[in-house]
Amino acid sequence: MAESSQTGSHSLATGAGEPLVVCEGVVKVFGKLRVLDGLNLTIGTGETFGLVGPNGSGKTTLMRMLAGLVRPTAGGVRVLGRCLPDPAVAASIGYMTQLSALYLDLTARENLRFFCSIYGLRGQERERRINEILERVELSANADRVVATFSGGMRQRLSLACALVHRPRLALLDEPTVGVDPELRRAFWDYFAQLNGEGTTIVVSTHHLDEAARCSRLGLLRFGKLLACGTPQELLAGAGTSDMETAFLYYAARGRQEEVTA
Ligand SMILES: Nc1ncnc2c1ncn2[C@@H]1O[C@H](COP(=O)(O)OP(=O)(O)OP(=O)(O)O)[C@@H](O)[C@H]1O
Ligand SMILES: [Mg+2]
Incomplete structure (x- = not known):
């Protein structure tokens, strides 16, 4: 995609030392379904944070919450130092x-x-x-x-x-490359890297593991719980593998094991 000299026009500042996104004990219940289950997560300014997880694991619900469109049932979400929903944050x-x-x-x-x-x-x-x-x-x-x-x-x-x-200061991109050919997918990710360089923090969900590998950090969701969170290198090391797919299968199996034990 084409290059530009665009820089962000940002209006809000985060509090001193406060990460751009803070989720504390976030729970979301729809009817009898616990879609987010006690999520603790921080995302720093300038990150490209990847959300990865099976269908129905809560990625879109979390994105919508960060956009201020869904209220947590319990726990709190702060973006740019403000509790959501907050109209002052929406423009950012x-x-x-x-x-x-x-x-x-x-x-x-x-x-x-x-x-x-x-x-x-x-x-x-x-x-x-x-x-x-x-x-x-x-x-x-x-x-x-x-x-x-x-x-x-x-x-x-x-x-x-x-x-x-x-x-915006924070771009929430929910599976932005679905249905996109490999060449355009590469162009999208090059563009995300450019945006990042210009100061935009990105939260992106994906099912493509090659895309996950391009994130600064990843959160692995399953049944609304964060199974693992870290840089791609940390997640690979934690799973004792150099292959992202094997690492995700490892964490998913560990999550299943913990559910059985619980
Ligand atoms: N407004 C809603 N009312 C009831 N259930 C909902 C609502 N929104 C989401 N859900 C349920 O919450 C669960 C998580 O959905 P969500 O869309 O967050 O998953 P996801 O990880 O984004 O999945 P996918 O990879 O398929 O996009 C699903 O079981 C879904 O049916
Ligand atoms: Mg989704």
Whole structure:
């Protein structure tokens, strides 16, 4: 994806020494289902934190909680030093949802304008940011086509642009590369690395272990519990392997064993 000299326009500061994201004893219950089960997690400024875990393990629920869209049943979540939900934090967060949030009957530019309006961006500044992000995701030539005519990869690029157009400090990317070809997947991750270099903290969920290996740290979720958390190297060492897939199977088996023992 195209390079840019964009730097973040960030409004909130975290308290002295406070990590960007703090989850303390977070529990989320839907009906009888305990989807998050006493989660303790901190994510520091500048990290690319990967959430990995089987279907239904709670990754999207945690993302939605960090975006301020889901309240914990118990425990607390602080982002940028503030307890969520907090409208002051919302403008510093960009959330790319797992299911597309795009309006198919609008053009790419109109979708971006809609997202800008949510974040209070208007006038020339709005148009400047839209043109800049369209260029970065290489959609400038298709900016005025309706999204219904876009391929899956183009839609993913636009979804990413909608999450980032307001230059958030924290980007929450829920399986951003689903349905994306290997070349574009590589381009997405190169772009994430660039964003990171510009000061954006990223929380990204994925089922691709090669993507997990590119994260600064990983959290392995299972039944809403954090089975393991650390750098990819730490997780490999803890599992006594050099292969990420073997490491994940090791932690999953250990989690199952602990459930049986409990
Ligand atoms: N609003 C809701 N009401 C009831 N149950 C919910 C709700 N949202 C999520 N769940 C349930 O919570 C569990 C965790 O869902 P979640 O979407 O967080 O998992 P996930 O790890 O993102 O899975 P996937 O890898 O398939 O995206 C699932 O059993 C799901 O059905
Ligand atoms: Mg999910």
